[in-house]
Amino acid sequence: MSDRRVSRRTFLSASAVTGLSFVGSGARQSTQRTQTSAECCDTCSTGTREKQTRPLQSDGVDAADEGGNHWLAFAWAKHDAGFGRYESTLHVPCAPLDHDGRIVFFYFPAFQSYSGRGGRNGYILQPVLAWNWGGSGQWEIGTWSGSSAHGFTHSKLVSVSPGDELRAVIQRPDSLPGEWYLEMRNTTTGEVTVSHSHRLDQRFRYTYLTMEANRAYDPNNCSYLPGGTLFDEITLTDWHGDRIYPNWHRRxxxxxxxxxxxxxxxxxxxxxxxxxxxxxxQNE
Structure with missing residues (x-):
């Protein structure tokens, strides 16, 4: 699937896990309300979300501008010999209480490798749940792979609904160099989207479970946030298929x-x- 926005996605590198900084706001002010049900929001989070009255601020930045994506919260683990497979379920949360058409959110598991000075030129593999990608105003699933140096590609995007159960898979090739297999499946409806990475010769020593936003978010206004989600039934294996029980760190x-x-x-x-x-x- 060809899309000019793909090459504009940027990612926070593992070298920055100890020094996060927020990206400035860029959302247009809006009073549009996203339709969500109380039942949905009750299942999206273990707590209660309250709509704030403060308007979303704007600095005129387009949501697709390069350099804007930022990891708000994530868990990470490392396996020096490299991971071979990831699989888990997650559920589509409720949509944000406010929707201004420019703020984009992502939930995803990922494998990432690092190379170059500071480890900033690594390759990332991601089955992704995206809110409002390309201004869609809805939840969609897809799979992404790539690097800042070589650009990013993604699968077709499939619409999903709050409450749907998803299954994410990252699977190693039979040998190196080879193409990694990425899958995001809606087990509620049976729809699936898949892709293969470029032919790669590196192993992936880091894994992440992430909530990401584009640069348009306002760090002082919480009503634009979607509900939370749970990565459940997580299965990680090493390159030989043996089960790994990761020591998750939080940021x-x-x-x-x-x-x-x-x-x-x-x-x-x-x-x-x-x-x-x-x-x-506390961060760990």
């Missing part, structure tokens, strides 16, 4: 005023919670 942007937290419930269960119990946990 969040401490300059971000909204209650977003990462809660590790076990090696196979990690939640990114919005407005719920545990917000503001």
């Amino acid at each position: 969040r942007d401490e300059s971000f005023d909204c209650p977003v937290s990462v809660d590790v419930h076990g090696t196979d269960r990690v939640a990114i919670d919005v407005g719920g119990v545990g917000a503001g946990v």
Whole structure:
């Protein structure tokens, strides 16, 4: 799928996990309300989200501008010999209470490799749940792969609904160099989107569970945030197919005023919670 926006996606490198900084606001002021049900929001987060009255601010920055994406909260783990497979479920959360047409959010698991000075030129593999990608005003699933140096490609995007159960898969090739297999499946409807990476010869020693936003977000206004989600039934293996039980570390942007937290419930269960119990946990 060809899309000019693909090459504009940028990612926070692992070399910056100890020094997060927030990206400036850029959302147009809007009073548009996204339709969500109380039942949906009750299942999206373990806590209660409240709509703030402060208007979204604008600095005129386009949501597609390069250099804007930012990881708000994530869990990460490392395996020096390299990961071979990732699989988990997650559910589509409720949409943001406010929707201005420019703020984009992503939830995704990922494998990432690093090379070059500071480890900033690595390759990333991502099954992605995206809110408002390209101004769609809806949740969609797809799979992304690429690097800042070589650009990014993604699969077709498939619309999903709050409450749908998803299954994400990252699978190694039979040998190196080879193409990695990426899958995002809606197990509620049976729809699936898949892609293969470029032919790669590196191993992926880092894995992430992430909530990301584009540069248009306002760090002081929480009503534009979507609900949280739970990465459940997480299965990680090494290159030989043996099960790995990761030691998950947690990070969040401490300059971000909204209650977003990462809660590790076990090696196979990690939640990114919005407005719920545990917000503001210490980074590890």
